[in-house]
Amino acid sequence: MAGTPLTTGGEVGYLRIATEEAYAPAEMLDLYRELLDEPDIDPGFASLMGFYLRSDAERPAAVRRKLADLGEERLADMDAAGVDHAILALTAPGTQVFDPARARDVARLANERIAEACRAHPDRFSGLAAVGFEDAPSAVAELERGVKELGLKGLVCNSHIRGHYLDEERFYPILEAAEALDVPIYLHPQTPPRDMIRPMLEAGLDGAIFGFGVETGMHLLRMIVRGVFDRFPGLRVVVGHLGEALPFWLYRLDYMHAAQQRAARYQGNPRLELTVSEYLRRNVWVTTSGMAWAPAIMFCREVLGPDRVMYAMDYPYEYVPDEVRAQDALPLPLPELRRFYETNAIEVFRLDLTGTAEAADG
Structure with a gap:
C-alpha cells in the first residue's frame, strides 16, 4: 500500500473530505508573538505557541508557514495526499486568549479570509466561523454573519475560553444560535488552563500527546452532564481525535454517572433525560x-x-499521506468507505459538492 499514488477527483469511489484542517492569519500569529512577551502569560499558551512560533526546528517552521497559506502550498499538499476537500477552521487557541474586543476583531478577519478562500476554490474548501466567545451578543452576530453572509458551515471552539467552558450559562446564546442556524460546533483542543496544566507541563504531556485530549474530553463531558444537550437537543458537536478517548469509556461513564444521579451526589448537576x-x-x-x-x-x-x-x-500539524493510504485500507466495503470519507461530512456540515466529480459519481 505504501507508495500507491493518491489521487483526487473521486476515481477511488469517494471524495476524501478532511474535516479538521487548521488556518491562522499571519496577523494573528503576530499578535501571538506579542502575547508571548507579556510577563504573566498563560503557561499552556507559552508552551504551545512558544514552540510553534519560536522554534527553528523543521516541523514547527513548516507548520507556521503552512498555517497561514490558503493557496498554492496547501492545495499542492492536498493533491499529494489525495484530499479532495478541506474544512478550514481557525487554529488553536484561536481567539480564546484575547480580550473580548481583540477576539472579535481576530474572528472577523479569520472568517473573511476563510470565506475568500472558499469563494476562490469552492470545490476544495469549506470553512467554519470563529467568534469571540466572551461577548455573547457579538459572538452570535458574528456566527450569524459567518453562516448567512459568508457561507461558513459551522463554528469552531478551541475548547476552554480562558478557563471557562460552554456549559456555563453565559455561553447559552451562542449554543442557541448554533442550534437555530443548524450548524455544528467543532470542539477543538488547546492546552489545559492554569488550574489543570501543572503536572502535565512538568512531564511534557500538556499538548497533543495527552493534555489536549484530557482537557477537551472533559469539556465535552461537562456539556453532557451539565444538561446542555437537554436544553439544546438539536445541537450538533464534532470532536476530533476519535472523540478524545470518550468512546472507550462509554460503559464506565454510563455506570458511574447513573450511580451519581441515584445518590444525588453533585447537587449542581441536573437529572438527565438520557x-x-x-x-x-x-x-x-x-x-x-x-x-x-x-x-x-x-x-x-x-x-x-x-x-x-x-x-x-489535522493539517498542517499532522501531514502524513501514508495515513490516507492506511484509512483507504480500512476493512470496509466501498459504500462504507464512502460514508466515512464523504457522505457523513456532507450531511453533518451541509456541504454542497455536487460539482466535484459529481460527488464521486454518486
Whole structure:
C-alpha cells in the first residue's frame, strides 16, 4: 500500500473530505508573538505557541508557514495526499486568549479570509466561523454573519475560553444560535488552563500527546452532564481525535454517572433525560484527526455508529499521506468507505459538492 499514488477527483469511489484542517492569519500569529512577551502569560499558551512560533526546528517552521497559506502550498499538499476537500477552521487557541474586543476583531478577519478562500476554490474548501466567545451578543452576530453572509458551515471552539467552558450559562446564546442556524460546533483542543496544566507541563504531556485530549474530553463531558444537550437537543458537536478517548469509556461513564444521579451526589448537576453514551450517539460526531489507526477507528464505528465517524487529517500539524493510504485500507466495503470519507461530512456540515466529480459519481 505504501507508495500507491493518491489521487483526487473521486476515481477511488469517494471524495476524501478532511474535516479538521487548521488556518491562522499571519496577523494573528503576530499578535501571538506579542502575547508571548507579556510577563504573566498563560503557561499552556507559552508552551504551545512558544514552540510553534519560536522554534527553528523543521516541523514547527513548516507548520507556521503552512498555517497561514490558503493557496498554492496547501492545495499542492492536498493533491499529494489525495484530499479532495478541506474544512478550514481557525487554529488553536484561536481567539480564546484575547480580550473580548481583540477576539472579535481576530474572528472577523479569520472568517473573511476563510470565506475568500472558499469563494476562490469552492470545490476544495469549506470553512467554519470563529467568534469571540466572551461577548455573547457579538459572538452570535458574528456566527450569524459567518453562516448567512459568508457561507461558513459551522463554528469552531478551541475548547476552554480562558478557563471557562460552554456549559456555563453565559455561553447559552451562542449554543442557541448554533442550534437555530443548524450548524455544528467543532470542539477543538488547546492546552489545559492554569488550574489543570501543572503536572502535565512538568512531564511534557500538556499538548497533543495527552493534555489536549484530557482537557477537551472533559469539556465535552461537562456539556453532557451539565444538561446542555437537554436544553439544546438539536445541537450538533464534532470532536476530533476519535472523540478524545470518550468512546472507550462509554460503559464506565454510563455506570458511574447513573450511580451519581441515584445518590444525588453533585447537587449542581441536573437529572438527565438520557445516558452519557446516548448523548454521544445523538449529538456528537467524531473525526480521525491524528488517529489513523484502524483498530480504534473500527471500534468507534462499532460503539457510536458508522454515521458518527468521519475522516480528518489535522493539517498542517499532522501531514502524513501514508495515513490516507492506511484509512483507504480500512476493512470496509466501498459504500462504507464512502460514508466515512464523504457522505457523513456532507450531511453533518451541509456541504454542497455536487460539482466535484459529481460527488464521486454518486
